[in-house]
Amino acid sequence: MDISLRIIAILLLVAAGGYFAIAEISLAGSRKVRLTQLEEQGDERARLVLKLQEKPGPFFSVIQIGINAVAILGGIVGEPTFTPVFEKLLAPICPPEMLSTVSWLASFVLVTFMFIMFADLIPKRVGLSRPESISVRLIRSMLFLITILKPMVWLLTVVSNAIMKTLGLPTKSNNKLTSEDIVATVEAGGAAGVLAPSEQAAIENVMDLESRLVPSAMTAREFVVYFTLNETYESICKKIADSPHNKFPVCDRDIDHVIGYVDSKDLLRRVIEGRSFSLKDENFIAPLPAVPDSLSLSEVLEMFKNKRADFAVVVNEYALTVGVITLNDIMSTVMGDLVQTPEEAQIVQREDGSWLIDGSTPIDDVERVFDFGQLPDDETYETVAGFMMYMLRKVPKLTDKFIYEGYKFEVIDVERNRIDQILVTKVDEAEHPSEGATAK
Incomplete structure (x- = not known):
């Protein structure tokens, strides 16, 4: 084969490898929410992508067939194409007994670099940058390849599903979106600066409506x-x-x-x-x-x-x-806080760094402000007053206190057995080992 034809064949193989790489990463990285939005906007291709995501076995079988075929053909075509070229270039500077080996290695490195860079890394980075828009563009061509390679795909799918079942792993993709996924996405958006802190807090509070009584x-x-x-x-x-x-x-x-x-x-x-x-x-x-x-x-x-x-x-x-x-x-x-005046705020930080908390403050707000995570048995009480009763194991009286996670909670105002105000102060637990109830 003429060298120009070999070079064209290598370029075509690189392009084919890039196609399979970008198709694989774009479909795997496409978000169900965004695809659903595209489907609702009338894009039929988005529905096809969603359907393929539900049963991705044939798709990944075609991808593996294509990638492996391209890699094998690239090695067959690439080495003989560039080895003679490097022999001519390196002949003046390379000893004759090493010329063949060095030329082969140079050809191998060049072909490997081309395939890694242009058939793998760059296509995958492009696919990750806009997965939904790329996946809908490539979906029909992928379905065509799945159709013509159906016998081989069927065999690979049956074998791979059997192995997955033997290992106790699911054979279908589970793309159910949970509230935790949404909160994690919102937190990532806040960390990236896409969402303002007030917007992030409002969205997280909306998600909390399901759990707050x-x-x-x-x-x-x-x-x-x-x-x-x-x-x-x-x-x-x-x-x-x-x-x-x-x-x-x-x-x-x-x-x-x-x-x-x-x-x-x-x-x-x-x-x-x-x-x-x-x-x-x-x-x-x-x-x-x-x-x-x-x-x-x-x-x-x-x-x-x-x-x-x-x-x-x-x-x-x-x-x-x-x-x-x-x-x-x-x-x-x-x-x-967006709709509360300072007089209505239930958690107020004072100049000395301590916090004054109204006894009716929801425990979710306390967990968020002090970053406690989940307080002990927090499903058994709704307010910080209930938390005080739970920790002290009695109806609190004035000056009753305990230490939790480095914070001292002290009752400073009681009205008819109802805790009205609580003072929270950051303390060094080593200096206050015996103050009330201590929890870790």
Whole structure:
């Protein structure tokens, strides 16, 4: 074969090797979420890629056939092509007895370099840079190769699946996307500077809605301002003035008998217009949905959506009221510090480096701020006050404290057995070995 034809053959083999390399890495690196988006935008090729990802056995069989065939042919064609060329170039400087060996080695190194660089490394880097767009472009040609090589692919697939089953490994690709995958992607985006810290926190808080229960965001019953059916006009006006909420529960006798709610705007309008009103008027009271305290925030959000509501009473398994929750409470959980004023913040760092924490602060917020990971048995309590009770194994009193992971938690304000304020201070555990309960 003429040397020019051999060089053309080598270039074609390098191109074929690059094709198989870029096809392999682009399909393996294509993200299911992005392919699904392309499919929804009407790209039929994205559906073909997704289908091939579900059963990738034939695809990888074709890839291996192609790569190995190219490598073998490259060695057959490449060595005799460049060895004579190097013999002529090296003849003046190389001893005759070593000329053949050195020329062969030089030819081997050149061909190997060409295939590694242009048939492997560069194609794979290109494929990793835009895997989805490249995979959809190559999918039809790959399906064509799978079709014409079907007998050989079938044999390789059967043998490889048998070996995979023998080893106890799955034969199908599992591309299910989990919430952990999304959080990891968001964290990577934040670390790379693609997401602002506030955006990262908001997305992570949205993912937390599935695991956070209603008590972590509700207003506890002792802080709920409500009206009774026998409430006087003066008492109603005073409560609205002292606690200017948009909506107030209406109860029969006590908070455990909620019958509905009234909108403060309706009350104000009637007062301005000089009209009298009575809470005993059933047409004046709107129905108030009840939700169990065992629901997650995402489930409550779905309930609000279905019932077109933004306010609900929270009850426990004994049908007793434990609090109320609003749509704004859930949104505040998602947005965090973005929608809180300094006066509303539940975790405040003081000038001396210590933290002042409200007892009703959700334990998830404490874990995030202090980077504790998962606190001991944190599924048994919802707030930092519950964490204090769990660690101390009693109803805490003023000045009760313990040390956990180098932080001292101390009760500094208690109201009727309810922990109101907690002081958290960074300490050296070696200097405080016997202060309260210590946990590792």
